[in-house]
Amino acid sequence: MDHTVDWWPSPAKLNLFLHINGRYPNGYHRLQSLFQLLDKGDELAFNVTQQADIDLLTPIDGVPNEENLIVKAARLLQQHADVQQGCDIQLRKILPMGGGIGGGSSNAATTLIALNHLWKCNLSLTELADIGLTLGADVPVFVMGKTAFAQGVGEQLTPAHVAQKHYLVVFPQCHVSTAEVFTDPDLPRNTALISWQEYEFDQTHNDCQQLVCNRYPNVANTLRWLLEYAPSRMTGTGACLFAVFTSNQEAENVLANLPSGCSGFVATGVDVSPVHDKLARLDSNS
């Protein structure tokens, strides 16, 4: 660990369920979901500079910096708040991309929150969430920083308390494009709305799961394997799967026996994002 660099967490999320209730005229889907924030994720570091340039010093293979949601988020905030300063950014990526665990969206949200603080923009979280929504439907939940029920395209959020569980998150080594799933004619789009008070894991599902299992045998086989151990489901539009445990040790035991070709990690569900814990610490020190 490099102690001279101040790392900001960029947590993963799980969709504990994902119901698709319909489609808006712009093609986006109307959904209901429970976003569970996790205590594990990527990390980002920001070094404020006096020139306006935004530089990502650790590019992601296959993602040009100009298209990286981190750089896009920094630029948007810079324009929105008329900031004259710039920054150098470093990313330590551990979350698989295209996994349905929100890596890119979370990176964008951490960038908005950290630079709002470091550039002293003083924008509210709601303003940051509105900026974030233009980058992706999953950015607002990470900006608001609370485990939450979501509806609309995922931006209408109601904070939720979920009993603390330990999750084994498994990446079956295939990337699933969110756009590909949402444009598939076979995707079910007519689940009835539920009321949050009635939420129970067993009474919910992920409307994308069957379609992705049909198209990606790795996902289907890994899900079947996980279900032998614990209640399990796909998150988002895949390809990651999660299994729910009441103890960390049980989750670690199953991780140790993952089928070859899969990778995974164990994380604990949190009600509040670790980014917000960091902000609170910074605010209490200032």
Ligand SMILES: C[C@](O)(CO)[C@H](O)COP(=O)(O)OP(=O)(O)OC[C@H]1O[C@@H](n2ccc(N)nc2=O)[C@H](O)[C@@H]1O
């Ligand atoms: C399905 C979820 O993963 C649940 O967490 C998200 O809502 C997806 O969020 P995201 O990756 O931030 O999504 P975006 O980058 O905004 O959109 C990716 C693609 O998914 C489609 N999309 C996304 C969200 C939504 N409610 N309906 C959609 O149809 C968009 O048309 C787009 O083609």
Ligand SMILES: Nc1ncnc2c1ncn2[C@@H]1O[C@H](COP(=O)(O)OP(=O)(O)OP(=O)(O)O)[C@@H](O)[C@H]1O
């Ligand atoms: N900082 C970033 N981290 C990851 N992906 C990024 C980033 N910036 C841009 N991208 C692009 O976004 C795509 C989706 O990545 P991401 O990790 O957000 O997917 P995901 O986990 O499926 O997200 P979601 O759950 O929000 O659908 C990547 O394939 C990549 O091309």
